[in-house]
Amino acid sequence: MEKSLTNRQIVVMLYSIILGYGDVNVPKQVASASGTGSWFSLLMATIIFILISCMITYLQYVYEGKTLYEYSEILVGKSITNLFLVIYLIYFSVYFTMVVRIYSEVINLIILNKTPVIFICLISYIVIAYALSKGINVIARVCEIYVPINIFVIILINFLLVSKGKYVNIMPLFSTSDIMKYFKALQATILPFTGMEILLFIPISRTENKDIFKYIILLIGFIGILFIDIVESTISVVGVESVVFLKETVLSVLKGIDIYSLDIIRRLDGLYIVIWIMNLVCAMSLWSYGIITIVSRKVKNVKYNFMVIIIVCISFIVSQMPKTMDQVELILQYNSYSGVVMFFVIPAILFIITKVKKYDKQV
């Protein structure tokens, strides 16, 4: 019943899920680790992630129309597949619950100061449940409508930030004595880039998605350049020493600049907040789509809508469990480290087995 997704739709879905919670803290985390040479760490991270995403795409391309669930059964057997699925389920669930919670906390801090966080979470979950109940095709279409607007606004805001920045703040661009520091900073760049493992659960068809490799390489490259742009523009406005103290970096920096020539829209953070909140729904629907796909393969005879409601209710309750924002951030940090397993180790295992057993020649 569901039509296959076009190249563009897959690409915009990946964009929204990677930038879901990634772009807010990128300057702080990367600049804390590698100072003004963050562009270098991010560049290396981009290259690594391009390779990883090529590997994942290759797996999906070889087993067309199938997702991880089906072809890993062929490759490694049912019990290990179940183990994989349980790991992925926990990983997606943690992201789904904790990121909505932290989004709500940040919104509480910035614009809705007296509203209890629980109600912001409630509204978010209702909208996400509504999106999820419509199916992946609808989510893909909503992302496709929304992502060009997002890209346009982010590029515009970066451009305006750069116009207020000073070149002296981003010097030194590269200092050879700190090169080990740049490599160590790769650890901090994992969290912004997580999200592409959802590709393992989206079926690709060979006819519709012929040029998918080209598109995905371009996408990850573009996201990398966008991150570098965001980091360097915020550093150029306030300097590295200030950036490391600011949590929601772009937003905090935007509060401090006034572009007088734009008159009525001279305070840009309103626009940025709108774009940022819209990102929440797109990204979270995709994370929860991962959960639903796994659960619906296992539990076969429950109606789809009913499962959506159950999962959203459980996630809502779980998201209220941490008491402080620090706890949530810690959970997210550890989850991102375990993301290395998700998007690197497991696909690498399957990739190697595919190559060794020459399944790709058979199919």
Add this chain to the structure above:
Amino acid sequence: MGDNMIEESNYISKVEELKNNITGMMSRKLYIKDKVIYILYIPQISNRDSISENIIKPLLQYSGTPIISAGLVMSSIIYVDDVFLEEDDNKITDYIMQGKSVVLVSDSSQYIVANTLKVEKRSIQSPEVEAAVRSPRDAFNENLDSNLSLIRYRIKDSSLKIDYSTVGIRTKTSVVLVYLQDVANSKYVTEIKKKLEQIKVDGILESGYIQKLISNKNATLFPEIGISERSDSACANILEGRICILVDGSNLALIVPKGFVAFLDAGDDHYDNDYLGIFIKFFRFLALIISLTLSSLYVILVAYNPEFLPSQYILVLATSRVQVPINAVTEAVMMEVILELLREANLRLPKQISSSISIVGTIVIGQAAVYAGIVSPLLVIIVALSSIASYTVADYTFSNPIRLLKFVILFLSGTFGMFGFVMGLNIVAIKIASITSFGVPFTATIAPFNYKDIKNYILSNVVLDEERPSFLNTKDKKRK
């Protein structure tokens, strides 16, 4: 065969029976060369001149062979152009109710059905719902034949197919599908025909009934089927590969399947200046957004986050509201409700009084409310602007859901500020993206994105348009 034979003996009883069953039926009895001929018709829906001139007169003046059978009468005597022979006794009532005249010839197993239908109908007038500056002004009227003639004189292709069907148990309304056979996707045709056969209602009074009955769901917020009042826009849609449904008794034709971008397209973009067409298309989209969101933005900027405006603007906003006791959300909702009242009142009033209503509206709402200190002047401008913006959509059925969703977004942004506003927009976007009109997604050219179709749509240039829109999956892709 035997009991269908209308013997002279049960002849008269048959006529009497029909007279009792059908009120208002008239019967003319003629004696032609030892045969008794009855002409049965209903005068209100028959062309009485045609009956006198073309049936009664030649029969009375007949001086040919005395062997008169129904076939002879049909082929050699009566002048009416649309006649056929029929044998089924039970269908006589249906034919008479449809406005046809039935000629019963004694000793004949068949009877003649002559089409002498004449109903009161409006003449072809200017379109009222789908007005435009540069476009032909022949609009559909309620008569199916006139509508079909308006389409047929524009499209003279032999592959133009017209499929009749009858819907409605008591009204037996003719519903017609018009499409190009070698262009339109037959999947849509078969699906619509299937749905039409499944309809079991008392009566179809307007194309709106058909629209609701062949839609997928029980109650739809956004229209999945477009309407068309002008024959040139209906023909343009037929040429693109869509299917036009005409309903007897309704002056609005239905266009299936129609997507979001097609709702924002008015005829004169194609006929008029190219650049103006591009500009106006963006304008219409912007107007849609404005009518949906402007009041909510006012509420957010006044009540939740004034700091998004520069300092002087905040003070201006505050001073404009200083004497208003009501809070911003209530004020906005109240003004919108008043405007909806005005709108509805304006529709129902006779023309002579409507001008006074507009004066009352302006004075009451505009001046007096502000002067009395109930609403702030800025809000009056905003609400009026969003109302005007909702009129710019070409197809008015599309602006109706926008009026409803405006209230939803207003409530959400009144409760949660900027966050509620964005969530409301998300809900609207998800709703729009989830509608499919006969398998074609509602947001067809935007998502999934097709560069060629978007370019063709925005440019609307018949010189550059080479292919039909791909989402319609037509059989013939190229426009010759």
Add this chain to the structure above:
Amino acid sequence: MINRYKNIVIVVLLPLLLTGCWDYKDVNKRDIIISIGVDQVDNSVEFTGEAAKLMSAKGGESSMMAAYEYISLGKEYEGSRADYDAEIPGPYFAGAVRCVVFSKKFGAKDIEPYMNRLYNIVGFRNSVLIVISEEAPRDLFRRKIENDICVGYAIDDTVKYLDDNGGALYKTVQEIISDIQFRSIGYFIPYVTVDKGTAKYLGLAAMKDSKLVGIVKNGDSAGVLFLLSKQPTNEGVFASSSNEKKLLAIKTTLGKRRIKTSYKDKNINIDIDLKLKSQLQYEYNIGPLSKQDIKKLEETISTRIKDSILAVTKRSQKEFKSDVFGFARYFKGENPEVYKSMDWNKEYQNAIFHINVDTTIVNTNLLDPNAEKQIK
């Protein structure tokens, strides 16, 4: 089944959503602060400033905006703010603040805690102007302003206008925080007063470790502006070299500015290379100008600017004892390893400046001073 439950759930949830508008407050019911002034009185902190007074004229006509002064006293910032909260009719709204004024006393004490407070207040825009005023803020805000709505607007508009034209420095909260967190540099803050019904820009106050250490008057601040401002402009009168009595009005703007730093022989070397563009505005008495005159004039202008810069850099080393110009940023950018191993504050006082100023007189406006010769 699910549809029936869905309807019940929606009906139950709806009142939940409508009961709470926790953050809802109309802007005219909030207390809109326009300017803030901070002073240290004995041991307590005094907040003063202006809040908007919204008056409505009858019949919905636009109303005149005015401002009333408020004053509150308390221990620490929070105590003073609590004192203020006790006397206002609506919630505190800081999004319309135009400027924050510190008194000299408060500036001398330490403004870093208050800057951190400002940076993190909810709703406060970090792009507002910070100034230090000559008199105490409580006197400043009582004075009447003739050419603007209120004192805060007047100060902000005056300094902004001068900054756009290269006559002053506009310092926002974010820029100051950025300088404070760099740790080894100081910064300048505009120094203003309100006099005879207008706000007046008096000069720049130098801050070291967020404490006021000195003031550069407006007339002497050409050097500072040519080092720090984006489009510095200087209008001056020069005497022609050939004839002492001939006075020429010259407007000088910055063409290019390059600052290079290096570390040689245990001394910081700072090379400042300025290329200036000058324009002859008019002559006091029109007379011919030869090419040599122009050349000599260019040298005079360069010398004057160079002396001004030298004077102010010397002041920063001897009197302020702090790198108020932010040269450390350049040094850190160009020599990051050396920077890590030195104490910039100490070494800056022995820094050697090499200043090179080149001026070109690009045009003589629309005036041709040599026309007389041609007629004769």
